[in-house]
Amino acid sequence: MAELPVFKKCCFCIPLRYGLLTWGYLKLGISTAILIIFLIILSQIPLSHSKDLNIVIMIIVVILTEVVVHCGFIVGVHKKAVKIMRLYFYYALFMWSVTMMAAVVVTGLLSVSLYFTDSSLEIIIFTTTIVAFALSIAVQTFLLLALRSEIIKLRSNCPYRFVKDDNEPEGTITPVSQNIDLTSTNSTEPIQEKMAF
Structure with missing residues (x-):
């Protein structure tokens, strides 16, 4: 659909x-x-x-x-x-x-x-x-x-994001700060964007 x-x-x-x-x-x-x-x-x-x-x-x-x-x-x-x-x-x-x-x-x-x-x-x-x-x-x-x-x-518009790291297979939720590269291959979109309306 x-x-x-x-x-x-x-x-x-x-x-x-x-x-x-x-x-x-x-x-x-x-x-x-x-x-x-x-x-x-x-x-x-x-x-x-x-x-x-x-x-x-x-x-x-x-x-x-x-x-x-x-x-x-x-x-x-x-x-x-x-x-x-x-x-x-x-x-x-x-x-x-x-x-x-x-x-x-x-x-x-x-x-x-x-x-x-x-x-x-x-x-x-x-x-x-x-x-x-x-x-x-x-x-x-x-x-x-x-x-x-x-x-x-x-x-x-959430100040947190899901980060999947090779060291931690389950991933972590971390605050978004100015010095974190949001376009890295280890990060995904914010959790809320994946939630269904």
Whole structure:
């Protein structure tokens, strides 16, 4: 099975960490703007429309959760906290899965609708929805891989390395110092780089 790529840069031009921070702040800004819009909508709904009120309140709770998660992600990237970043990775993986399932369901429903009504508006809606889901899944996949790469990079920044010496068949773990040649044939990569994510 092929291994997943490990990125060194975000979008091939900026450092990985800064790219993730940019993404985190962008998502936080978008989520906050959407939250404000739904709070305004909530204030305009009369109390007699309880069904609409409940739907808007559920949407606000989901978006508020998203804002809190993005704040945690930003703090984790700033502090280089691998545990927080791993939690966000699992959250992003869950959201990626939800997006994939939603894409399948919506595409199926729109296909049935397109089959029964053959209007140009339905074709435009179908095409736009497919393109939007494809772009969303592509961006989420790239960001999952970038986040995974940053976690692997932070784990491998270890002040220790494994040294296999001819005198000791089992090898030793030694601190990395300035005077040790890291490219010698007796040393291997840091232990954490060999750990699976």
